[in-house]
Amino acid sequence: MSIDIQQACDAYQRHFKAVPTVAARAPGRVNVIGEHTDYNHGFVLPMAIEHDTVIVGRPRDDNVLCLYAQNLERSAELSLEQRTRNEQEPWTDYIMGVADQLVALNKPVSGADMLVVGDVPVGCGLSSSAALEMAALVFFEQTGGFKLEDAEAALLGQRVENEFLGLSTGIMDQFISRSGKKNHALFLDCRSHAFDLIPAAFEEALFVIANTACPRGLTASKYNERVDECKCAVATLQEYFQSSGSHLRDYTMNDLLACQEMMEDIPFRRARHVISENERTQQACEAMRQGDAALLGALMNASDISLRVDYEVTSRELDIMTAIARECSGCFGARMTGAGFGGCTINLVHRDAADTFCTHLLHHYAEATGKDGDVFLSDPADGACPLAL
Numbered sequence: 001m002s003i004d005i006q007q008a009c010d011a012y013q014r015h016f017k018a019v020p021t022v023a024a025r026a027p028g029r030v031n032v033i034g035e036h037t038d039y040n041h042g043f044v045l046p047m048a049i050e051h052d053t054v055i056v057g058r059p060r061d062d063n064v065l066c067l068y069a070q071n072l073e074r075s076a077e078l079s080l081e082q083r084t085r086n087e088q089e090p091w092t093d094y095i096m097g098v099a100d101q102l103v104a105l106n107k108p109v110s111g112a113d114m115l116v117v118g119d120v121p122v123g124c125g126l127s128s129s130a131a132l133e134m135a136a137l138v139f140f141e142q143t144g145g146f147k148l149e150d151a152e153a154a155l156l157g158q159r160v161e162n163e164f165l166g167l168s169t170g171i172m173d174q175f176i177s178r179s180g181k182k183n184h185a186l187f188l189d190c191r192s193h194a195f196d197l198i199p200a201a202f203e204e205a206l207f208v209i210a211n212t213a214c215p216r217g218l219t220a221s222k223y224n225e226r227v228d229e230c231k232c233a234v235a236t237l238q239e240y241f242q243s244s245g246s247h248l249r250d251y252t253m254n255d256l257l258a259c260q261e262m263m264e265d266i267p268f269r270r271a272r273h274v275i276s277e278n279e280r281t282q283q284a285c286e287a288m289r290q291g292d293a294a295l296l297g298a299l300m301n302a303s304d305i306s307l308r309v310d311y312e313v314t315s316r317e318l319d320i321m322t323a324i325a326r327e328c329s330g331c332f333g334a335r336m337t338g339a340g341f342g343g344c345t346i347n348l349v350h351r352d353a354a355d356t357f358c359t360h361l362l363h364h365y366a367e368a369t370g371k372d373g374d375v376f377l378s379d380p381a382d383g384a385c386p387l388a389l
């Protein structure tokens with residue numbers, strides 16, 4: 001685990017003047033491929049990373065959540081009787097959102113003193129919010145003495161985003177944060193929630209995550225816009241085929257081409273991305289199983305082009321960074337990862353070339369943008385779990 005639990009407990013003791021009795025952690029994630037497919041009921045291939053959100057605390061015998069975010073040095077005291085968003089302390093919304101959804105499920109949620117600490121980079125597409133939600137859920141599971149099934153846990157996190165926060169996100173981030181497995185990527189069918197853990201070790205290659213150091217501007221509204229554009233494409237497909245297929249998952253590229261004339265250009269291109277990305281993700285899963293880095297890299301490059309040209313969720317900095325990466329020797333493939341509009345890229349790089357790749361990438365990125373990017377390596381990590389104290 002990336003966070004020192006003893007240090008977290010010491011910090012808790014300093015802040016709350018008591019010893020914590022409950023601890024939970026949940027990781028961030030990086031998506032290898034399968035972008036903007038989850039809310040279209042398609043396929044994704046993420047892995048959990050070795051960066052965690054940790055919560056240590058103890059239950060209270062009232063209905064108050066006393067929260068302290070160590071990274072932000074912010075605290076808040078909230079009543080579980082008024083489970084609303086908090087504009088002054090928006091970081092608390094993820095915890096309150098989880099509590100609210102648990103109450104809706106009739107699960108016991110008591111007040112608690114909780115210290116939150118983490119090293120999942122915030123706002124750069126590595127799902128720090130899902131990590132916080134899933135850590136909070138594991139915390140409440142322990143204080144309430146219940147345990148949700150993994151898919152149910154992920155769905156609860158998704159409802160926090162959809163209903164409490166108003167973001168139309170899919171299920172990928174919470175699912176991988178809850179169900180990730182060390183050294184494995186997770187191939188998930190976002191409709192049935194069936195999944196396969198795929199060993200993610202390549203003999204000759206490793207993943208390099210690179211941060212453009214550009215916060216994701218306007219992500220929420222642009223994201224919801226994409227969701228609506230996909231729905232618009234589905235409406236045309238349904239009409240043309242007189243079909244009940246409810247999501248882009250239900251249609252093939254030939255279906256889409258058949259009704260191109262009836263569809264506006266934007267929904268057409270959004271649908272073309274999603275349908276082709278679903279195909280690529282299934283192929284990528286097979287490439288990963290075979291340890292075929294060259295094929296996986298080619299699929300990652302194709303995904304990135306599709307996200308740039310058809311889905312239009314990259315940014316100038318993301319495009320510069322992936323272009324530089326592809327020119328480096330030893331790079332099998334590079335793409336933006338996560339929602340887009342800024343944030344991180346994921347690169348599949350020859351092991352022997354990894355050091356020079358990182359140096360070269362950062363140097364040329366800074367030269368082209370004037371920005372200091374950042375790179376890190378992470379083996380695939382385990383999903384959320386309670387921590388022994």
Ligand code: GLA
Binds near residue numbers: 039169
């Ligand atoms: C965000 C959302 C996910 C998914 C990705 C794009 O991370 O939370 O549900 O849609 O964007 O693939």
